[in-house]
Amino acid sequence: MSESDKNYNISDLGEFGLIEHLTKNIQLNRKSSIKGVGDDSAVLDFSGKQTLVTNDLLLEGIHFDLMYTPLKHLGYKAVVVNISDVLAMNGIPTQIIVSIGFSSRFGLNYIEELYEGIRLACEKYQVDIVGGDISSSLTGMTISVTAIGQAEPGKIVYRNTAQVNDIICTTGDLGGAYMGLQLLEREKEVFKSKPGVQPDLQGYDYILERQLKPEARADTIRFFEEKEFKPSAMIDISDGLASDLLHLCHQSDLGCKIFQDKIPIDKNTQKMCEEFDIESTTAALNGGDDHELLFTISTGDYEKIKDEEEIQPIGHMTSPDFGCYMISTSEHEIKLQAQGWRSKEE
């Protein structure tokens, strides 16, 4: 933006001026994006491919706290969580539509910062912005992102197609985003009681990034493509391993057995758990926001994933009468629950 533009504020620009200002440098890179911002509707052409559509609504005070969430990160995350949902269907994200509501307390530079995060995520995941809306709001900030993706017929992976004995795998590591949130909430309380004290966030980069600037597992979807196979069922981990694994089990009408010592937890997450006196397995099972992929594969495909560092087998699917359990390191059977977990004996 030029120096003279900086003198504008949002009311000078008006809604259409603001949209024009924010979207003027947007380029369309996807072949499927025929027409983007600037007409009544975007025009997309997937030529024989199946289309995936998903939406997430983020509300200030419910899904994010602007006291500790930089707007650039927020914009980035709003896009990434939607992209993750397209990837979780084994699809390729191609376009997004972004709608933003914001109150008068935000000046142009704040909205630009938010949009910069949105733009960066689009660049990273090679997604075109093809539309959206902007409105002033009487309450807090609202961000609604719709992601659109494509997949060849037969390539889409659903939640309800896992089979008995399929191996359950997760990507990356779990619980980090939740511990990042715990740290931010703690420092917020300190700041509220002693406003002069700067938050102590040194050395916690990993978990903070997991919470504030998560990435989606486009690399894993590429890996499936390269190895020429697809999982039998898949979901992204947004509500915690337990909740999301239970979705796979219920929708596939199966049970599961996972092993506590197989659940991948980063050492930085572990360290933070010790500081907070939280069981790291609890952070992984119930924390959420990790945006890793959770999927099942047939035992015949195990060879294809066994050397992949970013993919960790954690157990297998069972018949439905077994139920959904985690075998603890002390070899107890612990029933998985959407929130919290308890021993089978109870």
Ligand SMILES: [Mg+2]
């Ligand atoms: Mg999801």
